[in-house]
Amino acid sequence: MTRRGFALAAALITAGVCALSLGNLLYLYLALLLLTVLGYALLSVLWCFLTVSCRQQLSLNKVNRGENAELLLSVRHGCPLPVGAFRILWDDPGQAGEYVFSAPPFHTVSCRLPLSARHVGSYAVQAKRLEISDVFGLFTFKKHPQRLPENFLVLPKPFAIDKPRVSPGDDGSAALARTQEDYNAPEDVRAYQPGDAMKRVHWKLSSRKRELLVRRFETPAPPDTLILLDCAEPLGGEETADGKMNLRDALCETAVAVAKMQMADGSPIRLPLYGQMANEFTSDNASGLALLQEMLAMQPFFAGEDFARVLQLELRRMRRTGAAVIITTRLDARIVEGVSHIRRMGPTARLYLVTYTPDDPALQPFVTRLQHHLVEVCYVTPA
Numbered sequence: 001m002t003r004r005g006f007a008l009a010a011a012l013i014t015a016g017v018c019a020l021s022l023g024n025l026l027y028l029y030l031a032l033l034l035l036t037v038l039g040y041a042l043l044s045v046l047w048c049f050l051t052v053s054c055r056q057q058l059s060l061n062k063v064n065r066g067e068n069a070e071l072l073l074s075v076r077h078g079c080p081l082p083v084g085a086f087r088i089l090w091d092d093p094g095q096a097g098e099y100v101f102s103a104p105p106f107h108t109v110s111c112r113l114p115l116s117a118r119h120v121g122s123y124a125v126q127a128k129r130l131e132i133s134d135v136f137g138l139f140t141f142k143k144h145p146q147r148l149p150e151n152f153l154v155l156p157k158p159f160a161i162d163k164p165r166v167s168p169g170d171d172g173s174a175a176l177a178r179t180q181e182d183y184n185a186p187e188d189v190r191a192y193q194p195g196d197a198m199k200r201v202h203w204k205l206s207s208r209k210r211e212l213l214v215r216r217f218e219t220p221a222p223p224d225t226l227i228l229l230d231c232a233e234p235l236g237g238e239e240t241a242d243g244k245m246n247l248r249d250a251l252c253e254t255a256v257a258v259a260k261m262q263m264a265d266g267s268p269i270r271l272p273l274y275g276q277m278a279n280e281f282t283s284d285n286a287s288g289l290a291l292l293q294e295m296l297a298m299q300p301f302f303a304g305e306d307f308a309r310v311l312q313l314e315l316r317r318m319r320r321t322g323a324a325v326i327i328t329t330r331l332d333a334r335i336v337e338g339v340s341h342i343r344r345m346g347p348t349a350r351l352y353l354v355t356y357t358p359d360d361p362a363l364q365p366f367v368t369r370l371q372h373h374l375v376e377v378c379y380v381t382p383a
Helices: 003-022 025-051 173-180 203-209 243-263 286-297 307-320 333-344 361-372
Strands: 053-058 062-064 068-076 086-092 095-101 109-116 121-125 127-133 140-143 150-155 188-191 213-216 224-229 269-273 279-283 321-328 348-354 376-380
Touching: 003 025, 025 127, 025 140, 053 127, 053 150, 068 086, 068 127, 086 109, 086 121, 095 109, 150 286, 203 213, 224 243, 224 307, 243 269, 243 279, 243 286, 243 321, 243 348, 269 286, 269 307, 279 286, 307 321, 307 333, 321 333, 333 348, 333 361, 348 361, 361 376
Parallel strands: 062 150, 224 269, 224 321, 321 348, 348 376
Antiparallel strands: 053 068, 068 109, 086 095, 086 127, 121 150, 127 140, 188 213, 269 279
């Protein structure tokens, strides 16, 4: 019962007491009128509550950030008595929404509730409850729609960046030449052809087979691009309501932009995720970009591994790495030392610093040290 219902019930009791104590028919008629209104309101809303059905479905389960989707809702009830407006409350990604509509009896009413995709992430989108009121607003009954909440993914959208440089002499051709000079590890042998270098002839096998045979060597794969993403809670952004979420969007979209640029020409990438949902993405094909977007959208960016330790752990990959791309919102002495160590191991290094304050004087000494070690430093300012 609503406040208006309690007020009407109090007026009904008062009129009834006055009718019994004073014997005045006017109070008796007033009490009967209020009782009729109260009874009709209760009957209509209860009838509607017992016969109403509400179903929900997402128009799209995943969209890129900035795009829109809809929560499709269908309502039907079998109460022939007039009832008040229906009010639906649902979870929009990152906020709550509500929608008021009317539904005639024995007809299915379809509602299309807009869903905004302002921030990257995984959201449980659902219509939380349906509120049914009578025409007088005396009673409100609440019903939960059928179907469990659906997982709604808002995917990071890549933007244009400069292609990371691979370490000079480590683009695959140098590795191929080194492999062909390693006479102890041939992949196979084949018949000699005019023009083959004599140093590639397998003399022992040729003498047994009584024909010239030369060594064939395995062609090495091109070096990896290692993307190291800081999956801990973003640093900064407390000044605005969506500051943390904007930083997370920028982190994810920078990683996707680098991966898309590298995979466009078949370059292999590795992106380990040291967050609450530990995982690793490996691909050399642009078709794998959708999987990476989903993995980043489902990463909570909370309670992740200390990023300075992540840099130390990933030093073991440097032998097969031609370029390392580091993406973070924090920059301190430990991270500078980790990135510099990666650069000294051979691969080129580029650091993307996601921050609202790229001109902060406190950052300049760290940036200068990185540039001294030939690390390329780029700034990303969240939208």
